[in-house]
Amino acid sequence: xxxxxxxxxxxxxxxxxxxxxxxxxxxxxxxxxxxxxxxxxxxxxxxxxxxxxxxxxxxxxxxxxxxxxxxxxxxxxxxxxxxxxxxxxxxxxxxxxxxxxxxxxxxxxxxxxxxxxxxxxxxxxxxxxxxxxxxxxxxxxxxxxxxxxxxxxxxxxxxxxxxxxxxxxxxxxxxxxxxxxxxxxxxxxxxxxxxxxxxxxxxxxxxxxxxxxxxxxxxxxxxxxxxxxxxxxxxxxxxxxxxxxxxxxxxxxxxxxxxxxxxxxxxxxxxxxxxxxx
Numbered sequence: 155x156x157x158x159x160x161x162x163x164x165x166x167x168x169x170x171x172x173x174x175x176x177x178x179x180x181x182x183x184x185x186x187x188x189x190x191x192x193x194x195x196x197x198x199x200x201x202x203x204x205x206x207x208x209x210x211x212x213x214x215x216x217x218x219x220x221x222x223x224x225x226x227x228x229x230x231x232x233x234x235x236x237x238x239x240x241x242x243x244x245x246x247x248x249x250x251x252x253x254x255x256x257x258x259x260x261x262x263x264x265x266x267x268x269x270x271x272x273x274x275x276x277x278x279x280x281x282x283x284x285x286x287x288x289x290x291x292x293x294x295x296x297x298x299x300x301x302x303x304x305x306x307x308x309x310x311x312x313x314x315x316x317x318x319x320x321x322x323x324x325x326x327x328x329x330x331x332x333x334x335x336x337x338x339x340x341x342x343x344x345x346x347x348x349x350x351x352x353x354x355x356x357x358x359x360x361x362x363x364x365x366x367x368x369x370x371x372x373x374x375x376x377x378x379x380x381x382x383x384x385x386x387x388x389x390x391x392x393x394x395x396x397x398x399x400x401x402x403x404x405x406x407x408x409x410x411x412x413x414x415x416x417x418x419x420x421x422x423x424x425x426x427x428x429x430x431x432x
Contacts (some may be wrong), residue, residue, distance in 0.1 A: 214404040215267070220251040224259055228405070230267065235259040235393075245401035246279045246341045246432070247421070253395030264293050265389045268405070269302070272353050274383050275406040276346040277419040282338050282398035285312050290400070291346065292392040296324040300386030304346055304361060308335055318361050318373045320380040326373060333363075333371050341401075342366055343420050343431065349409045350381050358382055367416050367429035 217228035222242050224235035239257035242249045251259065268274055276291065287310050294303035294317055301319040308314055309332075317330035336342050345364035351357045358379045363371040375382070393400060404419060416422045416429035423430045 214406050216403075216405040218251075218403040219248065220245060220401055220403070221248040224251065226261075233261050233263060233267070235261045240395075243399060245399060246281070247402055250279070250281070250399040250401035251395070252399050253397060256394075256396055258289070258392055258394035260390050260392045262390050264387060264391045265385055268293060268383050268391075269385050269387050270353065271383050271407050272350040272357065272381070273359075273407065273409045274346075274348045275409050275415075275419070276404070277343065277406075277415070278393075278403040279341050279343050279401040280395070280398055281341045281401075282308075282395070284338060284397070285335055286310055286396050286398075288396045288398060289392060289394045290344070292394075293388050293390075294319055295386055295388045299324075300384065302382060302384040302386035303388055304348070304382065305330070306344075306346060306363075314363075316361065316363055316371060316373055318382055319386070320358055320375065320378070320382055321355070321384050321386055322378060322380055323376050326376050326382075331371060331373055336365055341431075345415055345419065347409050347415075348382050350383070353381055353384065355380055364412070364415065366431060367412055367420055367422065369412070 214228045215230045216226050216233055218224060218226060218235060220242060224237050226233040237259045239254040240259060241252050241254070243252040244250065280290065282288070285308065288308040289305070290308065291304070291306040294305035295301055296317060296319050300321045301324045302321060303319055305317040306314070312335045313332040314335050315330040315332050318326040320326055343366050345367070347362040347364065348359060350359040356379050358375045358381045360375055361373040361382060362369055393403065410418065412429065413424040416424040420429060421432045
């Protein structure tokens with residue numbers, strides 16, 4: 155059987171064995187199981203990804219856990235990554251993909267998946283011991299119209315670059331905005347969030363970058379406000395690390411509040427104003 159909690163997400167309390175009330179909406183299933191000492195292992199049915207207060211689960215369409223392989227366990231079948239010069243090592247959860255020098259992984263078919271979505275959220279963990287040139291995420295096409303997509307990479311000068319393209323604009327911000335790369339030697343969680351209103355002309359939206367669930371950069375759309383994820387994006391998604399580790403790559407077909415991102419993507423605990431990382 156599956157485990158759901160009904161009632162209002164904002165008010166429905168659940169009591170631990172010690173009698174302490176907690177709000178289940180602030181926790182992912184993984185964190186909730188840990189707190190409650192529960193397991194789905196004996197039910198014979200996989201646990202839901204995340205539980206809403208109204209009992210509905212909402213999982214990623216593509217989910218790469220990197221626990222010894224590059225298969226997708228999201229709601230869409232197929233889309234296994236092709237891996238080049240990468241292996242597996244200890245991750246934030248279980249194992250992670252460990253990229254060698256110029257190592258990367260790729261998957262085709264993104265025009266029909268991401269290119270058809272009005273909203274997209276991408277989340278993943280990164281561990282790096284040193285700063286280097288690294289292409290973490292790239293599904294951007296900035297060379298041939300129609301353009302589209304997002305490229306997200308690190309530079310050896312300790313900056314992160316975010317290149318955003320729409321159907322008619324190869325560089326929405328005129329270039330690729332930069333911000334300072336985070337500290338090394340610890341796991342960090344990145345989220346790329348795109349909130350369009352549709353897939354047609356004028357139905358685009360901004361791209362927000364979250365570092366450890368803190369809004370770090372907003373790339374606003376241009377005056378035409380055309381979609382970022384459209385038929386012009388690269389059909390092949392590339393992820394890479396060049397000497398770093400990536401874990402728990404998730405792609406959703408919607409956007410979330412910071413509190414929801416914390417609980418449902420990061421597997422953290424929302425404290426009311428910030429996210430406590432797992």
